[in-house]
Amino acid sequence: MMEIEGLTVRFGGVVPLDGVTVRFEAGTCGLIGPNGAGKTTFFNVLSGFVAPVAGSVKAFGEDLLALAHFRRARWGLRRTFQTEQAIEELSVVDNVAMMLEHVPGSGNAAARREAAIEAIEFVGIDVDPDTKVGTLPARDRRLVEVARAVVGKPRLVLLDEPAAGLPDEETEHLGQVIRRIPEATGAQVILVEHDMTLVGACCETTAVLDFGKLIASGPTDEVLRDEQVIKAYLGTEEPA
Ligand SMILES: Nc1ncnc2c1ncn2[C@@H]1O[C@H](COP(=O)(O)OP(=O)(O)OP(=O)(O)O)[C@@H](O)[C@H]1O
Ligand SMILES: [Mg+2]
Numbered sequence: 727m728m729e730i731e732g733l734t735v736r737f738g739g740v741v742p743l744d745g746v747t748v749r750f751e752a753g754t755c756g757l758i759g760p761n762g763a764g765k766t767t768f769f770n771v772l773s774g775f776v777a778p779v780a781g782s783v784k785a786f787g788e789d790l791l792a793l794a795h796f797r798r799a800r801w802g803l804r805r806t807f808q809t810e811q812a813i814e815e816l817s818v819v820d821n822v823a824m825m826l827e828h829v830p831g832s833g834n835a836a837a838r839r840e841a842a843i844e845a846i847e848f849v850g851i852d853v854d855p856d857t858k859v860g861t862l863p864a865r866d867r868r869l870v871e872v873a874r875a876v877v878g879k880p881r882l883v884l885l886d887e888p889a890a891g892l893p894d895e896e897t898e899h900l901g902q903v904i905r906r907i908p909e910a911t912g913a914q915v916i917l918v919e920h921d922m923t924l925v926g927a928c929c930e931t932t933a934v935l936d937f938g939k940l941i942a943s944g945p946t947d948e949v950l951r952d953e954q955v956i957k958a959y960l961g962t963e964e965p966a
Contacts, residue, residue, distance in 0.1 A: 743764045754914075804913075932949045
């Protein structure tokens with residue numbers, strides 16, 4: 727469970743997060759909002775790329791912001807980015823195994839490879855794990871990003887628009903994978919997405935940011951019907 731209180735970030739005159747207080751229950755939770763709402767900034771705070779000027783973040787009762795950013799990966803924090811991070815010239819398995827290189831307790835190269843293969847099977851990439859990422863179709867490349875975020879023993883998995891650019895039929899498989907992460911790994915998942923079908927399929931609860939402020943939070947179906955939420959999306963992308 728994640729408890730966020732009064733979280734505020736300032737970039738000069740821009741306030742991408744403005745006193746955000748919200749709770750993310752165990753399982754997969756959604757985080758939505760129009761472009762520029764502050765969703766990625768929120769992930770940047772959790773992963774330590776951005777320091778807030780105020781507020782606190784408790785993850786399973788621990789003060790996450792007190793951990794140096796490089797310790798957060800060891801602690802079990804994983805994330806994907808809006809742009810793909812896998813290295814095209816490396817194989818699928820090496821791209822996934824490298825996430826464990828500096829994580830104590832993940833064993834030698836053979837053990838890391840084994841964990842990587844497990845993650846690759848979990849996300850359902852059906853190719854030889856020694857295939858170079860650069861040769862894969864878009865769907866599999868997106869799945870590599872997710873495999874990199876679930877390999878080993880994650881505790882908190884932050885997914886930043888994992889379905890961006892995928893056609894609907896391929897998003898469905900991704901949704902099934904994301905839904906299974908908490909049960910399969912024990913991790914809590916926060917899903918940032920503009921695809922409301924995917925959010926509806928994966929997240930029991932969803933929080934909504936607009937101009938850095940929390941405007942709604944609760945059961946996903948209720949949140950997606952909320953008038954203020956629909957209004958926030960008008961002119962950008964409407965929730966389906
Ligand atoms: N490093 C930065 N310096 C200055 N402003 C920034 C920086 N990073 C983000 N911003 C601004 O903060 C606001 C929130 O951006 P953020 O990337 O968190 O939005 P988002 O909700 O992830 O949007 P999107 O859905 O487009 O990815 C925007 O106004 C953005 O321009
Ligand atoms: Mg973003």
